[in-house]
Amino acid sequence: xxYSILFVDDDANxxxxxxxxxxxxxxxxxxxxxxxxxxxxxxxxxxxxxxxVSDQKMTGMSGLTLLSMARSKYPDMKRVMLSAQVREEVxxxxxxxxxxxxxxxxxxxxILSEIDKLFK
Amino acid sequence: MMKNNNSxxxxxxxxxxxxxxxxxxxxxxxxxxxxxxxxxxSELSEFKELLKTIKPDVILSDFDLPGFDGxxxxxxxxxxxxxxxxxxxxxxxxxxMAVTALKSGATDFILKNNLGRLVPAVERALDESRxxxxxxxxxxxxxxSEERYRTLMENLPVGVYRSTFLSPGRIIQANLSxxxxxxxxxxxxxxxxxxxxxxxxxxxxxxFLSELIKHKKIKNRLIRYRKISGDKFWGSVSATxxxxxxxxxxxxxxxxxxxxxxVENERKLKSINEELDLLxxxxxxxxxxxxxxxxxxxxxxxxxxVFDIKAExxxxxxxxxxxxxxxxxxVYEAIGNxxxxxxxxxIDELRFEKSDGSSGILGFNINPLKRGGDILEGFMILGRDxxxxxxxxxxxxxxxxxxxxxxxxxxxxxxxxxxxxxxGDNLKFLNKSFTGLASLLEIFAKVSQNIDDxxxxxxxxxxxxxxxxxxxxPFLLEQLPMALEQSLDGVDRVSKIVQSMKAFSxxxxxxxxxxxxxxxxxxTVTISRNEWKYDCELELNLDPELPLVPCFESxxxxxxxxxxxxxxxxxxxxxLKDENLSGLIKIYTTLDNGYAVIKVxxxxxxxPERIKKRVFDPFFTTKDVGKGTGQGLPISHSIIVxxxxxMLPLEEN
Numbered sequence: 001x002x003y004s005i006l007f008v009d010d011d012a013n014x015x016x017x018x019x020x021x022x023x024x025x026x027x028x029x030x031x032x033x034x035x036x037x038x039x040x041x042x043x044x045x046x047x048x049x050x051x052x053v054s055d056q057k058m059t060g061m062s063g064l065t066l067l068s069m070a071r072s073k074y075p076d077m078k079r080v081m082l083s084a085q086v087r088e089e090v091x092x093x094x095x096x097x098x099x100x101x102x103x104x105x106x107x108x109x110x111i112l113s114e115i116d117k118l119f120k
Numbered sequence: 121m122m123k124n125n126n127s128x129x130x131x132x133x134x135x136x137x138x139x140x141x142x143x144x145x146x147x148x149x150x151x152x153x154x155x156x157x158x159x160x161x162s163e164l165s166e167f168k169e170l171l172k173t174i175k176p177d178v179i180l181s182d183f184d185l186p187g188f189d190g191x192x193x194x195x196x197x198x199x200x201x202x203x204x205x206x207x208x209x210x211x212x213x214x215x216x217m218a219v220t221a222l223k224s225g226a227t228d229f230i231l232k233n234n235l236g237r238l239v240p241a242v243e244r245a246l247d248e249s250r251x252x253x254x255x256x257x258x259x260x261x262x263x264x265s266e267e268r269y270r271t272l273m274e275n276l277p278v279g280v281y282r283s284t285f286l287s288p289g290r291i292i293q294a295n296l297s298x299x300x301x302x303x304x305x306x307x308x309x310x311x312x313x314x315x316x317x318x319x320x321x322x323x324x325x326x327x328f329l330s331e332l333i334k335h336k337k338i339k340n341r342l343i344r345y346r347k348i349s350g351d352k353f354w355g356s357v358s359a360t361x362x363x364x365x366x367x368x369x370x371x372x373x374x375x376x377x378x379x380x381x382x383v384e385n386e387r388k389l390k391s392i393n394e395e396l397d398l399l400x401x402x403x404x405x406x407x408x409x410x411x412x413x414x415x416x417x418x419x420x421x422x423x424x425x426v427f428d429i430k431a432e433x434x435x436x437x438x439x440x441x442x443x444x445x446x447x448x449x450x451v452y453e454a455i456g457n458x459x460x461x462x463x464x465x466x467i468d469e470l471r472f473e474k475s476d477g478s479s480g481i482l483g484f485n486i487n488p489l490k491r492g493g494d495i496l497e498g499f500m501i502l503g504r505d506x507x508x509x510x511x512x513x514x515x516x517x518x519x520x521x522x523x524x525x526x527x528x529x530x531x532x533x534x535x536x537x538x539x540x541x542x543x544g545d546n547l548k549f550l551n552k553s554f555t556g557l558a559s560l561l562e563i564f565a566k567v568s569q570n571i572d573d574x575x576x577x578x579x580x581x582x583x584x585x586x587x588x589x590x591x592x593x594p595f596l597l598e599q600l601p602m603a604l605e606q607s608l609d610g611v612d613r614v615s616k617i618v619q620s621m622k623a624f625s626x627x628x629x630x631x632x633x634x635x636x637x638x639x640x641x642x643x644t645v646t647i648s649r650n651e652w653k654y655d656c657e658l659e660l661n662l663d664p665e666l667p668l669v670p671c672f673e674s675x676x677x678x679x680x681x682x683x684x685x686x687x688x689x690x691x692x693x694x695x696l697k698d699e700n701l702s703g704l705i706k707i708y709t710t711l712d713n714g715y716a717v718i719k720v721x722x723x724x725x726x727x728p729e730r731i732k733k734r735v736f737d738p739f740f741t742t743k744d745v746g747k748g749t750g751q752g753l754p755i756s757h758s759i760i761v762x763x764x765x766x767m768l769p770l771e772e773n
Contacts (some may be wrong), residue, residue: 011538013606017545020599023593024552057534059654086538105541108548 002028003050003119007034008040008066010058011081020097021108029112037061044070049077051115055104056090064090067097076117084110130156130246133176134670135193136209137162138187140707141232147208152239164188164196171200178227178245183210183217187614192226198225202250205245208281209238230478273317283368289315289325292371295571299379301355303347313348320344320352332361342383343440345376354383406482406503409489410439410455427507428475445473446482458499469510469763470503478505513758520755521678525625529679531650541609546603546610553600556591560584583598620646624681628674633670637716638662644680653690656697656703656722663709669716675759679768682752683720698724715766732770 009015010046022031032047034040038061040054052070056063067079081094085102094101100114132149136142142160149156153277159174161167166213179197183190190208197206205227208218217227227248228241235393277296284290291298291311299310302318316322324343332338332658337360345355359374400407400423410416416439419431427444435444440452442614450467458465467484501730563584570576620643645658652658691703699725708719727735734740760768 009538011542013610014538014542014545015551016602016606020603021545021548021552023595023599024549057650057654060469084534104537105544108545 002030003115004041004048005029005031006043006047006049006099007031008035008037008052008054008058008059008063010035010055014055024093025108028066034112037063037066040066041069044074047072050079051078051080051118053082053111053115055078055099056081056094060092064093064097067094071097078115080115127553128155128287130154130177131174132156132158132168132242133167133174133179134158134160135162135167135185135190136160137182140539141182145235145238147410148235148238154239154242156500157475161626162186162560167193168196171196173338175201176204177249178207178465179204180209180242181206183208183213184222190221194221194224196285199521202284203249203256205242205690206248207241207245209235211524224424275378276375279355281374281376283315283372283374284331285324285371287316291315296341298376300348301353303349303351309341316446320343320346325604328357329369333373334358336361342379347493353378354380393499404505406501406505408439408500408503409498411498414439415444417498418500423503426472426474426503446470451484453482453488455499458488459496461668462490462496467505481507481510482506483509516751516756517675517678517759520682520751521625523751524678524681524685525536526622527685528624528647528651532617532621532647534650535647536614539613543610544609549603550607552599553591553596556587556593557596560587560593562592563587617646617649620644624674626674628672630672632670632672634668635673635676636716637669637671637676638664639707640673640677641680641718642670644677644684645707646704648681648684651685652691652703652705655688655704656691659704659706661708663711666709666711666716672759672763677761679756679759680720682756686722686752687724688724690726692724694723694725703737719771726772727770742761 002078007018012035015035019031020031031054032043032049038056040052041051041061044052046111052067054063054066056069063081065117070079072076078100079098080100080102082099082102083090083094091101099118102104102111102114102117129517134145136145146158149158156177159176161170161171162185181190181193181197185193190210191683194206197204206225207228207230208221208226209232211232221229227245230237230241254695276295276296277299277342279295279301281294281298282292284292291313294307294310296307299305299307302310302313304310304313319325321344328341328343329337337358339358341357341359343355343357344352346352354377357374357376357381357653357745359372361372362370364370367629401422404422405420406421406423406426407418407420411417414435416435419429419434421431424430427442429442429444440448447470450470454465454467458734464485464487467486470482470484471479473543482503483506487500487502488495490499490558563580566747567577567580567584570580623640624647630639635765641660641662645660649658684707687705689703691701695701695703704723706719706721708717708721710717710719731740735755736753737755741752757768
C-alpha cells in the first residue's frame with residue numbers, strides 16, 4: 001500500500017542517501033525531504049503526509065519540538081523519530097511523543113518495515 | 121666624744137637675791153674642777169627671759185626670792201627643759217619643805233650652811249644629766265630604728281612572721297601582709313589561729329618542721345596554703361629555725377609570698393609546652409630545626425618515621441651529612457634564599473627517597489628562625505609528605521578526563537551515527553544498483569560477442585533498453601557518483617573523528633613533548649563538535665607560524681576541551697534568553713614574546729563580576745546538577761599554571 005512521508009534531518013547527505021534508496025526501491029511511497037524543523041513545518045502547511053520521520057538534534061528547532069507541534073496540528077499524522085540521541089531523558093520524551101523511536105544508524109529496510117507496521 | 125663631759129665649759133644659772141651669797145657660791149664652785157660661765161638673776165621676769173636665750177646645764181636656786189619662791193622657779197625651769205638639773209641652795213628650811221622640793225623634781229637640796237656638798241652635788245647632777253640625756257638619745261635612736269624596721273616590715277609586700285615550733289603552732293609576731301595573705305584583717309586575729317589550719321594539708325607542716333630542724337634553713341619552698349575563707353593559694357616560704365641553749369628548736373622566722381599567679385602561669389606554660397610538644401610529635405609533617413652552624417637541633421617523630429633516623433642519632437649532627445636522599449642542591453638553594461631574604465621559602469615538589477626505598481614527594485617550607493626578632497638562630501624546615509596528595513591530584517586529572525571523554529562519547533556517537541547511516545544507505549544503493557547494472561553489462565557482453573549476428577544484437581539491445589528502464593539507468597548514472605562521493609566523505613568524517621578521539625584520549629607520555637598546538641586544537645574541536653554545533657559557529661584563527669611547544673599534550677587537550685565546552689555552555693545559556701543570538705566561538709593561537717597564546721572567546725553570557733574570583737575554585741559551578749562538576753577550570757588552571765608554568769587569565773571584552 002502506498003503512503004507519503006516527510007523526512008527531516010539537518011544532514012543533507014543522510015537525506016540524499018535515503019532518497020536514493022526510496023526512489024530505487026519503493027515506488028509506492030511518495031516523499032519529501034526537509035533539512036530543518038522550520039522547513040518541515042512549511043511543507044506540512046502545503047502538503048498532507050501520512051508520516052513524518054525526524055531527527056532529534058538539529059540546528060534550530062529540535063525534533064521533539066517539531067513532533068510536538070505536529071501532534072497538536074496534525075494529530076492524524078504518524079510521528080517517527082530517527083535519532084542518534086542516547087540521552088535517557090530525550091529518549092523518554094521521544095517515546096511518549098513519537099509513534100516509533102528508531103535509533104541511528106539503522107538498516108533502511110528496518111526503517112521502512114517499522115513505518116509499514118504503523119499502517120497495519 | 122660626749123658633749124656633756126664635765127671638762128667642757130658649762131653654763132650655770134644662779135637664782136639668788138643676796139650678792140654676797142652669790143659671790144660665795146661662785147667662789148666655792150670655782151674652786152672645784154668645773155669650768156663654767158655663771159648667770160646670776162634675782163627676779164622672776166629676768167629668769168624667764170634668760171631661759172629663752174641660754175640653755176643652762178644646771179640651775180642653782182635660792183628658795184626665798186623677792187616676789188616668788190623656789191617652787192615656782194622649779195616649775196618654770198622644768199617647763200622650759202625637763203631634763204635640766206635643778207639644785208636648791210638655800211638657807212634653813214623645814215625638812216618637809218625639802219622633801220616636797222625633791223618630789224617636785226628638784227635634783228638636790230643644799231643648805232647654805234653646808235656648802236661643802238655643793239661641788240660634788242653639782243658634779244653629780246651634771247653627770248646624771250649627761251647620762252640621762254645619753255640614755256634618752258639612745259632611747260630615741262632605738263625607737264627610731266625600731267620604728268623604721270617596723271614600718272619596713274609592715275610595708276613589705278611579703279608576709280613576715282615569727283612562729284612557735286609547737287604543735288599546734290602559733291604566730292608570735294607577723295606583719296599585716298602575712299595576716300592579709302591568709303585572709304585575716306588584723307595581726308591579732310592572725311595570731312589567734314593554729315598554724316596547722318593555714319596549711320591546705322595540715323600534715324604538711326610537720327614535714328616542713330622536720331626538714332627545718334634538719335637543714336636549719338629552707339629557701340623558696342612551695343607550699344599549698346589556705347585562707348580563712350577556705351580558698352587555696354600557693355606560697356613561697358623561706359624560713360630559719362632558731363634553737364635554744366639546749367639546742368632545741370625554739371622559734372621560726374619566715375617570710376612567705378603569694379606566688380599563685382606565678383605557679384599557675386608556670387603550669388599553664390608547662391601545659392602549653394606539653395601540648396606544643398604533643399602537637400609537634402603528632403604532626404604528620406616533618407619538622408627539622410637547623411642551627412646557623414648547620415647542626416640539627418630539632419627532629420620530630422614524623423621525620424624519624426619518614427627518614428627512618430632516630431632523633432637521638434641525628435640531633436647535633438651536620439644537616440648536610442644527615443643522609444637524607446633528596447636534591448640537596450635545591451634544598452640548600454632554598455635555605456640560602458631564606459637566610460638572605462629573611463623570609464619563608466617554599467619548594468612545592470621535592471622528591472625524596474623513603475626509608476623503604478620508594479620515592480615520595482614533599483611540600484617543603486624553610487623559615488628563618490630569629491630569636492628576639494633579630495639574631496638569626498638557624499632555620500626551621502617544615503615538610504609535608506604530599507605523595508598521596510599528588511597521587512590523588514593525578515587521579516582527579518584522570519577522572520576529569522574520563523568524565524570529559526564520557527561526555528564526548530555521546531556527542532561523538534551522534535557525530536558518527538549520521539555518516540554511518542548514509543554510508544550504509546549508499547552502499548545498499550550501490551549494491552542494488554550494481555545488480556541491475558551487472559545484468560545490463562551481461563546483455564552488452566552478449567552483444568559484443570555476437571556482433572555479427574544482427575538479429576540477435578537487435579533483440580538483445582531491445583532487452584537492454586527494457587532493462588535500462590527497469591533499473592532506472594539515468595537515475596542510477598546521475599546518483600552513483602554522488603552516492604560514492606558522499607560515502608567517501610562520510611567515511612572520511614568518521615575516520616577523522618576517530619583519529620581525533622584517539623589523539624585526544626591518548627594517555628600521554630608523562631613528559632613534555634614538542635606539541636603542535638594548532639593540531640591539538642583542531643582535534644579537540646572535531647571531537648567536541650556535537651557540544652557546540654547546535655548553538656554556535658566555531659571559528660579557528662590559528663597562527664601557522666606557531667612552533668612546536670613542549671607540552672603535556674594530553675593535558676593540554678583537556679584544557680582546550682574544558683574551555684570549548686565552557687564557551688558552548690555560555691552561548692547555550694545566552695541563547696535561552698535571546699533566541700536570535702547567533703552564537704560564535706573563536707579560537708586564536710599566536711606567538712607573543714616567546715609565549716604560545718591560546719585564546720578561546722565566545723559571545724555567550726559572560727562571567728558575572730561577583731564570581732570572577734571563584735571560577736578557579738574547585739567544585740565551584742554555575743551549571744545545573746549533572747552538567748558540570750566544577751572541576752574543569754580548576755584542573756585547567758592547575759595544568760597550565762603548575763604543570764606548564766603558564767598563565768590562565770580571564771579576559772573581558
